[in-house]
Amino acid sequence: MPHEVTPEDLSAYLDRELDAAALAGVAGHLASCPECAALLQRLKGASAAFKKHGLEPAPEGMVFRALRARRRGGERGAPRRLGFAFAMAVIVVVVLAGGVAFKRFMPQVFEQIQGMIGKAAGSLGR
Numbered sequence: 001m002p003h004e005v006t007p008e009d010l011s012a013y014l015d016r017e018l019d020a021a022a023l024a025g026v027a028g029h030l031a032s033c034p035e036c037a038a039l040l041q042r043l044k045g046a047s048a049a050f051k052k053h054g055l056e057p058a059p060e061g062m063v064f065r066a067l068r069a070r071r072r073g074g075e076r077g078a079p080r081r082l083g084f085a086f087a088m089a090v091i092v093v094v095v096l097a098g099g100v101a102f103k104r105f106m107p108q109v110f111e112q113i114q115g116m117i118g119k120a121a122g123s124l125g126r
């Protein structure tokens with residue numbers, strides 16, 4: 001006996017998107033078809049899992065496109081940002097490590113470097 005309902009019908013049945021006549025047809029078929037009843041249970045489980053994680057089922061193509069777009073953007077932006085972050089990290093380490101020694105033993109040099117950093121910081125802000 002051919003199935004009178006499709007998986008799409010079952011999905012619509014779960015989401016209460018069927019009109020009264022279609023609903024009655026699906027409900028009637030489910031009562032007499034263990035196969036479709038089992039499929040409905042699987043769909044229910046998947047639907048509950050999506051709701052539990054606060055996710056809406058998304059078409060696979062959409063997800064993959066979003067992932068690819070993010071990867072492309074990352075490849076373009078990363079090296080430049082990484083270089084800048086690395087330079088800033090080196091400056092911070094040099095200032096912190098060297099600054100303590102300079103301040104103690106060479107106050108004048110420390111003041112010169114402080115001035116240079118102040119100028120550099122000012123030019124960065126512009």
Ligand SMILES: [Zn+2]
Nearest residue numbers: 003033035036
């Ligand atoms: Zn069936």
